[in-house]
Amino acid sequence: MKTEETLLQYEPMISSMLRLLHIRRDHENFRQAARLALWTALGKYDPSRGHFAPFAHRTIRGAMLDELKKESRYGESFTAVEGETLERLAGWADAPGAEHGDPRMDALRLAVSGLDEAERLFLHRLFELRLSQAEIARLEGISVSGVKKRRERLLRKLRNRMTGCEDHWA
Structure with missing residues (x-):
C-alpha cells in the first residue's frame, strides 16, 4: 500500500475519530498525531494477524487518546494567566x-x-x-x-x- 493512498483512504476514519472522542480544538495537532500513527501502523502491520483496518483504527485511536492525556496533564500542571x-x-x-x-x-x-x-x-x-x-x-x-x-x-x-x-x- 502506498502511503498517500492509505492516508486518503483513512482520512474519513480520522475525522470520525475526532468527533467520537469529542475533540473540538487543535484539530490539526490531533490529525497529525493520527497520521503519524497510521504511518506507524503501516510499518508494524502483520497481514497474518488480520485485516489492516481494525489494526489502523486501534492504533489511530490510541495515538489520539495519548494526545488527549498529554494535553490533560499539561492543563493540570499549568494555569494560564490572562x-x-x-x-x-x-x-x-x-x-x-x-x-x-x-x-x-x-x-x-x-x-x-x-x-x-x-x-x-x-x-x-x-x-x-x-x-x-x-x-x-x-x-x-x-x-x-x-x-x-x-x-x-x-x-x-x-x-x-x-x-x-x-x-x-x-
Missing part, C-alpha cells in the same frame, strides 16, 4: 499600572472587593501563589475539572462586573 491585569488581582501594589486613578484598575479592585472570602482565596492560590490546578484541586477537595470550571466562572464573573453587567452583582 495578562498582567489578572496578576494585579493578587494585590501587588507595585505592579505596573497599578496606581490609583487607572479606571481599569479601579474597576478590577471594585470587582474583586465584591467577591466572597472563598473566591478571593481561590484567586490568591491561582494567581499570587501560582499553584497548579492539581494542587488547588487537592487543597479544595475537588477534581481538576472542578478547578477549571470554578476558574472560568470566577473570571467570567469578574469580567462581567468590570464591564458593568449589573445582573451579575451578587
Whole structure:
C-alpha cells in the first residue's frame, strides 16, 4: 500500500475519530498525531494477524487518546494567566499600572472587593501563589475539572462586573 493512498483512504476514519472522542480544538495537532500513527501502523502491520483496518483504527485511536492525556496533564500542571491585569488581582501594589486613578484598575479592585472570602482565596492560590490546578484541586477537595470550571466562572464573573453587567452583582 502506498502511503498517500492509505492516508486518503483513512482520512474519513480520522475525522470520525475526532468527533467520537469529542475533540473540538487543535484539530490539526490531533490529525497529525493520527497520521503519524497510521504511518506507524503501516510499518508494524502483520497481514497474518488480520485485516489492516481494525489494526489502523486501534492504533489511530490510541495515538489520539495519548494526545488527549498529554494535553490533560499539561492543563493540570499549568494555569494560564490572562495578562498582567489578572496578576494585579493578587494585590501587588507595585505592579505596573497599578496606581490609583487607572479606571481599569479601579474597576478590577471594585470587582474583586465584591467577591466572597472563598473566591478571593481561590484567586490568591491561582494567581499570587501560582499553584497548579492539581494542587488547588487537592487543597479544595475537588477534581481538576472542578478547578477549571470554578476558574472560568470566577473570571467570567469578574469580567462581567468590570464591564458593568449589573445582573451579575451578587
